[in-house]
Amino acid sequence: MSQVEEKSVFDDLSALIKESFPDLRCLRCGHDKFYLLEENIYLAKQDGSLFRKEINIFKAERPSITTLACARCGHLESHMTEILVSAPKPIPRE
Numbered sequence: 001m002s003q004v005e006e007k008s009v010f011d012d013l014s015a016l017i018k019e020s021f022p023d024l025r026c027l028r029c030g031h032d033k034f035y036l037l038e039e040n041i042y043l044a045k046q047d048g049s050l051f052r053k054e055i056n057i058f059k060a061e062r063p064s065i066t067t068l069a070c071a072r073c074g075h076l077e078s079h080m081t082e083i084l085v086s087a088p089k090p091i092p093r094e
């Protein structure tokens, strides 16, 4: 595992969020600091156990869902990454 490649996915998603929502605020409390969460999707196996879907950092693969957590209140905001990528930037509020 390379720290450089792992960091590049984080930087890529961070830049995507900043470009999409330059004035991003928490939808609950209005705070402007967020944690960018690692993908945390668990898939159920047929035996009922869960396994974690891994990101292929060697391909610098973006996670399918990009999730932010408000650093003050913990409110979670998730985006389908590919929709975010294809949307014209910045994305205005309608």
Ligand SMILES: [Zn+2]
Binding pocket: 026, 027, 028, 029, 030, 031, 070, 071, 072, 073, 074, 075
């Ligand atoms: Zn908040």
